[in-house]
Amino acid sequence: MFFSIMSGRSMHSILVGLFCLAIASAICCSSVGSSYFIRRCLESERHALLQFKQDLVDDSNALASWENMKDCCKWRGIACNNQTGHVTTLDFSFSYDPYLNSTEVPLRGEMSPSLLELRYLSYLDLSYNDFGGMIIPKFIGSLSQLKELKLADANFSGPVPPQLGNLSNLHTLDLSWNELVSSESIEWLSHLSSLRYLNMSDVDLSKVVNWPQSLSKLTSLIELQLLVCRLPDVNLRSLSFINSSTSLQVLDLSSNSLNSSVFHWIANVSNNFVNIQLSSNLLKGPIPDVFTSMLSLVALDLSYNQLEGGIPEGFQNLCSLESLTLLSNSLSENIIDSIKTLSCAENTLETLNLRENQFWGSLPNLKRFSKLRELDLSSNQLNGSLPESVGQLSSLEQLFLSENSLTGVITESHFLNLSRLQMLSLSDNRFSINLSSDWNPPFQLSGALDMSGYKLGPAFPKWILTQTNLTRLYLSNAGLSGLLPNKFWDLCSGLVYLNLSMNQIHGKVPNLSTTSLFRVDLSSNLLSGAVPSIPRRLSRLDLSKNLFSGPPSSLCTTLTLPPSNLYALDLSENLLSGELPNCWIQFQNLEQLNLGRNKLSGMIPSSLGSIQGIAVLRLNRNNFSGELPSLENCTSLVMVDLGDNNLSGKIPTWIGQSLIDLTILHLRSNEFNGSIPSSLCGLAAIHVLDLSHNNISGGLPHCFNNISVLAINSLYSTFIMELVWKGIEIEFGKNLLGMRSIDISSNYLIGEIPQSIESMTELISLNLSRNYLTGKLPENFGNMKMLESLDLSRNQISGKIPASFSRLNFLGVLDVSHNHLSGRIPLSTQLQSFNASAYMANLGLCGPPLTQICPGDGTAQDDGITRGSDTDNKEHDTDGLISLGFFISTALGFVTGFWVVCGSLLLKSSRRYAYFKFLDDSRDWVYVKTAAHRAKMERRLQRWMVMSFWHGV
Numbered sequence: 001m002f003f004s005i006m007s008g009r010s011m012h013s014i015l016v017g018l019f020c021l022a023i024a025s026a027i028c029c030s031s032v033g034s035s036y037f038i039r040r041c042l043e044s045e046r047h048a049l050l051q052f053k054q055d056l057v058d059d060s061n062a063l064a065s066w067e068n069m070k071d072c073c074k075w076r077g078i079a080c081n082n083q084t085g086h087v088t089t090l091d092f093s094f095s096y097d098p099y100l101n102s103t104e105v106p107l108r109g110e111m112s113p114s115l116l117e118l119r120y121l122s123y124l125d126l127s128y129n130d131f132g133g134m135i136i137p138k139f140i141g142s143l144s145q146l147k148e149l150k151l152a153d154a155n156f157s158g159p160v161p162p163q164l165g166n167l168s169n170l171h172t173l174d175l176s177w178n179e180l181v182s183s184e185s186i187e188w189l190s191h192l193s194s195l196r197y198l199n200m201s202d203v204d205l206s207k208v209v210n211w212p213q214s215l216s217k218l219t220s221l222i223e224l225q226l227l228v229c230r231l232p233d234v235n236l237r238s239l240s241f242i243n244s245s246t247s248l249q250v251l252d253l254s255s256n257s258l259n260s261s262v263f264h265w266i267a268n269v270s271n272n273f274v275n276i277q278l279s280s281n282l283l284k285g286p287i288p289d290v291f292t293s294m295l296s297l298v299a300l301d302l303s304y305n306q307l308e309g310g311i312p313e314g315f316q317n318l319c320s321l322e323s324l325t326l327l328s329n330s331l332s333e334n335i336i337d338s339i340k341t342l343s344c345a346e347n348t349l350e351t352l353n354l355r356e357n358q359f360w361g362s363l364p365n366l367k368r369f370s371k372l373r374e375l376d377l378s379s380n381q382l383n384g385s386l387p388e389s390v391g392q393l394s395s396l397e398q399l400f401l402s403e404n405s406l407t408g409v410i411t412e413s414h415f416l417n418l419s420r421l422q423m424l425s426l427s428d429n430r431f432s433i434n435l436s437s438d439w440n441p442p443f444q445l446s447g448a449l450d451m452s453g454y455k456l457g458p459a460f461p462k463w464i465l466t467q468t469n470l471t472r473l474y475l476s477n478a479g480l481s482g483l484l485p486n487k488f489w490d491l492c493s494g495l496v497y498l499n500l501s502m503n504q505i506h507g508k509v510p511n512l513s514t515t516s517l518f519r520v521d522l523s524s525n526l527l528s529g530a531v532p533s534i535p536r537r538l539s540r541l542d543l544s545k546n547l548f549s550g551p552p553s554s555l556c557t558t559l560t561l562p563p564s565n566l567y568a569l570d571l572s573e574n575l576l577s578g579e580l581p582n583c584w585i586q587f588q589n590l591e592q593l594n595l596g597r598n599k600l601s602g603m604i605p606s607s608l609g610s611i612q613g614i615a616v617l618r619l620n621r622n623n624f625s626g627e628l629p630s631l632e633n634c635t636s637l638v639m640v641d642l643g644d645n646n647l648s649g650k651i652p653t654w655i656g657q658s659l660i661d662l663t664i665l666h667l668r669s670n671e672f673n674g675s676i677p678s679s680l681c682g683l684a685a686i687h688v689l690d691l692s693h694n695n696i697s698g699g700l701p702h703c704f705n706n707i708s709v710l711a712i713n714s715l716y717s718t719f720i721m722e723l724v725w726k727g728i729e730i731e732f733g734k735n736l737l738g739m740r741s742i743d744i745s746s747n748y749l750i751g752e753i754p755q756s757i758e759s760m761t762e763l764i765s766l767n768l769s770r771n772y773l774t775g776k777l778p779e780n781f782g783n784m785k786m787l788e789s790l791d792l793s794r795n796q797i798s799g800k801i802p803a804s805f806s807r808l809n810f811l812g813v814l815d816v817s818h819n820h821l822s823g824r825i826p827l828s829t830q831l832q833s834f835n836a837s838a839y840m841a842n843l844g845l846c847g848p849p850l851t852q853i854c855p856g857d858g859t860a861q862d863d864g865i866t867r868g869s870d871t872d873n874k875e876h877d878t879d880g881l882i883s884l885g886f887f888i889s890t891a892l893g894f895v896t897g898f899w900v901v902c903g904s905l906l907l908k909s910s911r912r913y914a915y916f917k918f919l920d921d922s923r924d925w926v927y928v929k930t931a932a933h934r935a936k937m938e939r940r941l942q943r944w945m946v947m948s949f950w951h952g953v
């Protein structure tokens with residue numbers, strides 16, 4: 001859903017830019033106006049404004065000027081007609097980006113009908129404030145002078161009032177990014193005959209089957225924005241009634257799951273298109289010919305669809321094209337032909353983005369595309385070498401060629417005239433790099449440089465140190481070793497993203513707290529000394545797999561505000577020692593914390609329990625001791641790994657009561673004692689429960705049947721974690737998604753295995769070995785049909801192995817040795833395939849695979865096996881590996897369905913990741929959240945982009 005925005009990035013920046021300009025000019029004009037105004041504001045209108053303000057909460061005192069000045073025309077956000085003194089403008093959109101001015105927060109409250117007193121109001125903008133989910137009041141329809149009405153992202157909800165259709169003077173209407181739902185009809189829109197700009201993005205239009213006809217009636221419309229509206233597909237038959245050609249120039253229908261029939265509407269609705277955005281839909285097949293008659297087309301974005309074939313020949317007519325963005329489709333064509341098709345645009349084309357397709361062949365000479373600013377051909381199947389003529393593209397600002405099979409030597413002449421280059425990515429090709437360390441590049445990169453994977457070292461290349469304006473530097477796995485030059489750390493102060501992972505860099509990391517760093521990955525190096533101080537702004541820090549030592553106390557600052565932005569902190573696999581500081585209350589944004597595999601000791605600090613949003617907590621393989629602090633408020637926890645420490649005390653009951661999303665709970669190899677609280681059965685989402693190697697006593701809880709549903713939530717969160725934190729995936733295997741494992745081995749459990757265990761039909765691995773369990777095995781033990789690994793050895797279990805064991809068809813690992821079992825081993829395809837040692841040291845087991853013949857047995861063995869197999873389903877007659885795969889794929893199937901709904905965005909996650917790496921390293925996370933929670937996150941993303949825009953990120 002938000003890829004539309006990503007893909008139209010440059011356009012978006014332009015829009016954002018224009019938008020900011022608009023605001024700036026609005027503010028500017030209002031102040032100019034107010035300094036020249038002739039008439040003061042009218043008392044009745046002043047009164048109305050004050051009443052309007054009364055229903056608002058102004059937390060940051062943004063409307064201070066309303067109290068200090070008598071003349072309401074001078075108030076912030078107000079402008080009047082300089083002849084009549086009537087209030088004409090009410091603009092409260094100044095809070096549109098909290099990141100820009102952190103002291104200012106949106107106004108909250110209700111929209112008062114006193115607005116109706118402002119009878120000459122022609123401009124009303126309440127965007128980016130918080131109206132608490134109230135419905136858009138019908139009375140707005142009575143503000144008959146309104147020319148512009150903007151209520152974007154202002155937390156309105158409910159139906160769109162058709163009374164808006166009374167605003168016959170309206171030329172701009174923006175209702176985007178609220179929680180609005182439209183009824184079946186948007187006929188009211190057709191009364192807005194002057195409407196030129198309409199934005200209803202994120203309004204639920206799923207019931208508006210007639211949208212193509214209704215919108216065709218807006219004959220003055222110039223720009224239409226309907227992103228993420230759940231638009232129903234275009235009914236081709238109804239199109240025959242459309243005979244109007246509107247003046248529509250700009251159309252954005254991104255993220256709507258529309259199929260290719262939308263092209264027919266587009267072809268009919270206007271001849272004047274300048275900009276068409278259709279990214280993240282379900283467009284299939286070849287790119288249609290409809291665009292070839294759109295001679296004014298300047299920008300086209302068809303990203304994130306399933307389009308095939310090449311760029312149609314008709315594109316030869318498009319001589320004004322400035323931006324063509326086709327990223328992430330299944331387009332496949334010799335790149336030479338594609339470029340030839342675009343030859344009419346050779347004097348206009350500025351952006352060509354074909355990333356993530358299957359374009360092949362070698363790159364032609366691009367010299368004639370002299371305006372080209374952004375060239376992104378990453379993640380295709382290009383081969384051959386990079387023509388030196390690329391070095392002649394003197395307008396080029398962004399060059400992305402990563403993830404192809406390009407060969408040859410990259411030399412200084414490839415960059416000869418690239419004096420405007422800002423971003424460069426060559427990673428994941430087969431180039432060899434021949435750039436002298438003393439090279440003086442013609443460019444000053446002000447964006448990103450990605451040379452990951454090329455041997456640039458061992459010394460840090462000097463030419464990179466000349467790039468003092470860099471904001472993102474990716475030199476992962478670049479053969480760098482030794483100390484980093486001091487100059488590098490100067491460079492670092494301006495960097496926003498830094499990745500030097502997988503090198504052999506030595507030495508200490510200086511204090512980073514005054515840098516602009518937002519995301520840092522220095523993992524897998526030889527860095528030592530103390531963990532550096534970090535800036536508040538930092539959102540990800542990965543220092544794992546280094547030689548950092550001492551306690552990580554530099555993370556704590558003495559100042560209390562604002563809280564740290566950190567959401568992922570990985571210091572695992574270092575030599576950290578001593579106690580953890582108790583300052584975690586400063587890290588309210590932390591979602592992932594990994595301090596595993598260090599030498600940390602002492603108690604686990606209680607302030608960890610104040611991080612409400614934490615999802616992943618790993619303190620495994622340290623020397624932590626004492627009891628667990630309460631984490632009962634950390635209700636977002638998905639993974640808790642405290643294994644291999646010296647923690648003691650009882651297993652807290654809050655785990656099962658509060659941590660309802662918990663998917664992985666690892667407490668193995670500690671000194672936990674007492675019995676297993678039955679509240680643990682509240683962990684409906686649990687996939688891996690490991691309490692092994694503790695001092696747990698008492699019986700197994702009798703409530704296992706509660707844990708038997710595969711909770712949908714957990715599926716999401718587990719999946720997210722897989723994406724977000726690869727390490728977990730590597731450690732726990734990809735099958736995390738479906739894995740359901742219980743290990744309580746090596747404790748002091750007594751009593752019987754409760755019958756309720758039979759209902760854990762999804763369980764794949766069960767280990768209760770090395771306890772003091774007694775009694776008989778539950779009769780229907782074999783109901784746990786998915787079991788692939790079962791270890792009950794070294795207990796005192798007696799009686800027979802229940803006949804239902806013959807249903808455990810996926811069993812690949814079995815150990816029931818060292819118990820008091822007796823009687824015949826049931827016959828099945830699996831049970832006899834184990835080594836006899838799986839059954840050894842019992843009281844009196846008999847029959848195959850044991851050599852011990854059961855009393856009264858003749859040679860009836862074969863019969864037995866056949867009988868056993870009779871009860872089986874043929875389809876289950878597969879080995880364990882396949883079954884696990886099957887299980888996982890079912891789970892994945894479910895998630896895939898979810899993806900399709902969301903625009904199938906996650907499928908190629910690693911490539912996405914690479915893409916994000918350039919645009920904004922934080923967005924992969926933001927995106928994942930979007931998928932998991934709601935499209936609403938997009939708004940934050942937009943804000944983020946505004947921020948990025950301003951900060952020149």
Ligand SMILES: *[C@@H]1O[C@H](CO)[C@@H](O)[C@H](O)[C@H]1NC(C)=O
Pocket residue numbers: 033036037082083
């Ligand atoms: C009054 O407003 C009109 C239109 O908004 C503008 O053209 C004119 O310059 C203004 N006059 C003064 C004195 O500000």
Ligand SMILES: *[C@@H]1O[C@H](CO)[C@@H](O)[C@H](O)[C@H]1NC(C)=O
Pocket residue numbers: 060061062101103104
């Ligand atoms: C931020 O908000 C404060 C308080 O409203 C204001 O004084 C300041 O000028 C604003 N800064 C910017 C850059 O807008």
Ligand SMILES: *[C@@H]1O[C@H](CO)[C@@H](O)[C@H](O)[C@H]1NC(C)=O
Pocket residue numbers: 130131132133155
């Ligand atoms: C919208 O209003 C509701 C109700 O007051 C509130 O719970 C929610 O947090 C608000 N949403 C946003 C994005 O401000």
Ligand SMILES: *[C@@H]1O[C@H](CO)[C@@H](O)[C@H](O)[C@H]1NC(C)=O
Pocket residue numbers: 444446468469
């Ligand atoms: C860095 O960027 C800024 C702003 O874009 C520019 O003014 C400055 O000249 C650049 N510095 C260098 C060394 O190019």
Ligand SMILES: *[C@@H]1O[C@H](CO)[C@@H](O)[C@H](O)[C@H]1NC(C)=O
Pocket residue numbers: 609610630631632633
């Ligand atoms: C959890 O939150 C509740 C309610 O805010 C509070 O009373 C309690 O002390 C918190 N518990 C911990 C361990 O922080």
